[in-house]
Amino acid sequence: MGRVAIIGVGQTPFVRAYPGSIRELAFDGFKDCMLDAQITTKDIDASIICSAPEYDKQRSPSGVFAEYLGLTPQPTFYVESLCSSSTTGVKLAYSLIKSGLHDVVTVLGFQKMSEISSKESQERMGRGTDIQWESPFGTMMPAYYAMFAKGHMQKYGTTLEDLANIRIKASTYGQINDKAVYKKPVTMEMLTDPENPMSGPVSSPLRVGDCCANADGCSCLILASEEKAKALSKKPVWIMGIGSASAPVNMAARDNFAGLEVADLASKQAYKMAGITPKNIDVAEVHDCFTIAELMAYEGLGFAKPGEGKDLINSKETYKEGSIPVNIDGGLLSKGHPIGATGGSQVRTIVLQLRGEMGDMQVKNPEVGLVHNIGGVGLYANVLIFGRS
Amino acid sequence: MPKPKQEVDDRFKKFGTVSFTAITKTNNFVGNLEQGKITGTKCKKCGLTFFPPRADCHQCFSSDMEWFEVSGTGKLRAYSKLKYGPIGFEDDLPYSIAVLDYGDYKVFGRIDKELADEEIQIGMDMKTVSNTLPNGQLNYIFQKA
Numbered sequence: 185m186g187r188v189a190i191i192g193v194g195q196t197p198f199v200r201a202y203p204g205s206i207r208e209l210a211f212d213g214f215k216d217c218m219l220d221a222q223i224t225t226k227d228i229d230a231s232i233i234c235s236a237p238e239y240d241k242q243r244s245p246s247g248v249f250a251e252y253l254g255l256t257p258q259p260t261f262y263v264e265s266l267c268s269s270s271t272t273g274v275k276l277a278y279s280l281i282k283s284g285l286h287d288v289v290t291v292l293g294f295q296k297m298s299e300i301s302s303k304e305s306q307e308r309m310g311r312g313t314d315i316q317w318e319s320p321f322g323t324m325m326p327a328y329y330a331m332f333a334k335g336h337m338q339k340y341g342t343t344l345e346d347l348a349n350i351r352i353k354a355s356t357y358g359q360i361n362d363k364a365v366y367k368k369p370v371t372m373e374m375l376t377d378p379e380n381p382m383s384g385p386v387s388s389p390l391r392v393g394d395c396c397a398n399a400d401g402c403s404c405l406i407l408a409s410e411e412k413a414k415a416l417s418k419k420p421v422w423i424m425g426i427g428s429a430s431a432p433v434n435m436a437a438r439d440n441f442a443g444l445e446v447a448d449l450a451s452k453q454a455y456k457m458a459g460i461t462p463k464n465i466d467v468a469e470v471h472d473c474f475t476i477a478e479l480m481a482y483e484g485l486g487f488a489k490p491g492e493g494k495d496l497i498n499s500k501e502t503y504k505e506g507s508i509p510v511n512i513d514g515g516l517l518s519k520g521h522p523i524g525a526t527g528g529s530q531v532r533t534i535v536l537q538l539r540g541e542m543g544d545m546q547v548k549n550p551e552v553g554l555v556h557n558i559g560g561v562g563l564y565a566n567v568l569i570f571g572r573s
Numbered sequence: 574m575p576k577p578k579q580e581v582d583d584r585f586k587k588f589g590t591v592s593f594t595a596i597t598k599t600n601n602f603v604g605n606l607e608q609g610k611i612t613g614t615k616c617k618k619c620g621l622t623f624f625p626p627r628a629d630c631h632q633c634f635s636s637d638m639e640w641f642e643v644s645g646t647g648k649l650r651a652y653s654k655l656k657y658g659p660i661g662f663e664d665d666l667p668y669s670i671a672v673l674d675y676g677d678y679k680v681f682g683r684i685d686k687e688l689a690d691e692e693i694q695i696g697m698d699m700k701t702v703s704n705t706l707p708n709g710q711l712n713y714i715f716q717k718a
Contacts, residue, residue, distance in 0.1 A: 307659035316597065317625040320589020321683050321712065322655065322662035327670055330653035338695045388654040435672050436624060436679040441651040 186410030188281050189420035190570070191288075192221025193532035195403040198365040198520035201298035202400035206240050207252040210294050213402030213525070214253050217290070221406045223416050225253070228406070229286035231260040232277055234269035234293040235524030238308050239300060249292065264524070266312045267473065268559030269293055270403060271527035271566035275426055277407045287412045293529075294402040295522035305398060312560045314434045326395050326474065327387040328435070328561040333476035334389060335441030340491035344389060347475040348375040349497045351393050351517055353510075354472065356503070358518020360544045363529075365399040365520035394475040399520030403528030405535075421535045424460070424552070425569035427453025431562050442491075444477075444562030447484035451556070454567040455486075458552075462486030465508060465569075466550035467537045469530035471558040472515040481556050482510070485567070509547045512537070527557040531568065538572045589712050591661040598628035598636075603711065605640065609703045611713050613678060614638040624678040643680060646698040646718040647673035652684060664707065673699055673715055685714045692717065 194217025196202070202209050210233075218225075231253070233246040242248060250260040265272040270293025277289035297305055310324040336342045355370035374382040375393045382393035413420040429449035432438060438445075455461060462485060470485070472478035482493035487508050496502050502510040513519050513533045516526060534553035536542045555568040583595040584603040602625075605612040613624035618635035624643065629636045652671035662668075669684040680701055684693060698718035705711055 301660075303660045306657070307661065310659045311593065314625075315593040316585075318681055320592050321670055321681070322590055322658045322665055322668060323670060324655070324657070324659050326657075327653045327655045331651040331670070331672070334653060334695070335651050385656045387656065390653075434625060434681060435651070436681045438672075438679075441672070 188278050188423045189408055189410065189413035189417065190405055190423070190531065190535050191408045191413050191417035191420050192217045192223065192406035193404070193535045194218070194220050195363060195525065195529050195532050196401050197363045198399040198401040198522055198529075200365060200399065202296055206242060206245060206294060206296050207248055209296055209400065209402045210249045210292055211252060213294065213404040214290070214292060217404035217406060221417065223288075223406070225255055227288050227416060228255060228258060228290050229288050230258050230280060231255045231290045231292065232273040233260065233262045234264065234273040234291065234528070235295050236264055236266050236269060236312070239305070239523070240296050255290070265564040266559035267471065267521070267523050268527055268557040268564045268566050269524040271531065271555065271557040271568060272428070272564070274405065274407065274527070274531060274568060275428060275566060278423055278426060281407060281409050287409045288406065288416070290404060290406050291528060292402065292404045293525040293527060295524040296400045297398045297522060298400050302398065312563075317434055324387075325561065326390050329474040329476055330387040330390040331435070332441055332480065333474070336476060336479065337389065339442040340494075342479065342494050345372070346479065346494040346498060347394055348372055350472065350475040350478045351375060353497065353503060354515045354517035357512050357545055358514030361514045361519055364514045364518050366397045366514070366518045390474060390476070396473045396516035396521040397518070399522045401520065401522035401525040401529070403525040403532055405528050405531055419539050421538045422571045422573070423568065424571045425454035425456070425458030427451060427457065427567045429453070429565050433560070433563055435561070443480050443484055444558065444565065446562050446565035447481060447556060447558060447567065450565040450567040451485045454554075454569050458569040460552065460569070464552050465554045466552050467512065467534065467547045468508065468510045468554040468556065469513070469533050470510055470515070470556040472511055472517050473521060473558070475517065477558065478511065478515065485554065485556055504545065504547055512542070512545045512547055527555070527566065530555045530557055534570050538570060587711050590665055590706055590708065590710055592710070599626045601640065602626050606703050606711050606713065611643040611680070611701045611703060612640045613643060615641050622677055624680055643675065643701050645675070646700050647675040647680065649693070649695055649697045649699055649715070650674045650679065651695070652693060654690065669693070671715055673701060683712065683714050685716045688717055
């Protein structure tokens with residue numbers, strides 16, 4: 185059985201409020217991808233639509249999108265795993281192609297978070313956990329990740345300054361990414377000055393500046409079998425490894441409050457399938473929904489030993505010129521986090537990096553790239569490894 | 574003769590500031606909470622204990638459970654104080670969510686508002702007690718042991 189390639193990538197700019205409906209948002213992302221892939225809708229055998237539910241009113245968006253994008257009568261279906269929905273879509277597309285059922289599959293992730301207020305959005309996300317036993321206490325994503333930040337600080341002596349350095353790196357690249365929702369610089373002064381809104385507490389110890397930006401956006405990818413990829417594309421990027429895992433939803437069943445076990449498991453599987461080690465990764469996109477999440481990702485992916493993630497950021501090894509560049513597109517913190525579109529956007533960045541097409545954000549000559557995409561509070565994880573050859 | 578109206582056991586609507594569940598096979602948890610008891614379940618067949626309580630055992634597939642009371646003290650494993658809350662929880666702010674480790678099981682809940690921030694330390698001994706919220710709903714909170 186042959187390999188599977190990504191032959192097209194696209195995304196809309198991530199914006200505060202998209203001035204159109206969800207099908208129109210999907211069209212913009214799909215069009216960007218189709219212009220990149222240089223194929224026609226007739227070349228696509230199936231579509232997978234990904235988002236987290238309850239942000240817009242459309243039930244079963246796949247049928248609506250398939251019609252609007254000209255993808256009927258080919259089969260289409262919807263998949264969700266919260267913030268990791270679109271990399272779950274990639275895993276399914278890979279499986280459909282590997283099984284021989286389809287040759288060319290598109291994976292479209294979207295979210296229009298601006299359909300509801302920020303408070304409603306926090307409530308929706310809080311219900312991405314255990315609604316019977318946890319949500320009645322008034323939970324939301326920043327509070328859960330804050331528990332892990334506190335756990336990491338307690339266990340390893342990580343500081344708010346270490347976390348601030350993650351945010352500062354994100355803003356370095358968000359400023360030069362025309363797709364980013366947050367293009368402003370972030371400085372240590374902004375995160376430490378009590379008068380500055382960025383230093384305001386959200387859920388201790390996390391500040392406003394430690395949290396990613398809500399956004400509207402769409403990402404789109406086209407996957408193809410080796411035979412079709414060679415026939416249709418001049419610049420395929422190959423999927424080398426896929427790993428994924430789940431964890432107990434209730435925090436009462438978790439043992440580690442200084443790392444996400446799902447990411448550790450998923451990355452081990454992905455490295456094994458690709459036949460490589462963390463040292464072979466030239467560029468990575470990790471799920472920095474909060475600053476602490478990026479720090480835990482360094483450790484979970486094996487870029488640093490547990491507790492030593494802070495040394496990587498403080499020595500700037502995860503900057504563009506460093507030994508393991510991470511989130512050289514602003515990440516979720518600056519590029520923005522339109523839930524269902526995020527994983528696909530991470531894949532797009534890595535594919536463009538491996539094709540040498542990231543412009544000012546281009547890392548020097550990468551051969552192998554990695555995507556780490558988490559759903560919920562370390563509830564789901566997908567780790568994907570891509571190669572140029 | 575009109576049929577007698579069947580009583581619906583929706584006691585779980587009372588759990589937490591805002592409950593998102595009305596009917597569950599573990600409704601007795603709320604009944605026990607009303608009597609000041611925090612309870613989990615134990616599988617009568619294989620002995621596995623569960624907190625939060627479950628109606629069904631995933632180890633042996635038995636649904637024959639008995640209640641046990643969360644008693645004694647646990648160690649504070651993780652916590653965070655919220656300055657913003659989701660919709661419906663504004664009046665409770667600020668409040669801290671936390672995980673208490675009892676060894677055989679852990680409990681997720683809130684820390685007592687009366688406990689000063691500087692007194693809260695990871696690893697400290699705490700106990701779980703029932704609590705009536707200002708809106709009349711029930712939950713449980715962690716107090717210094």
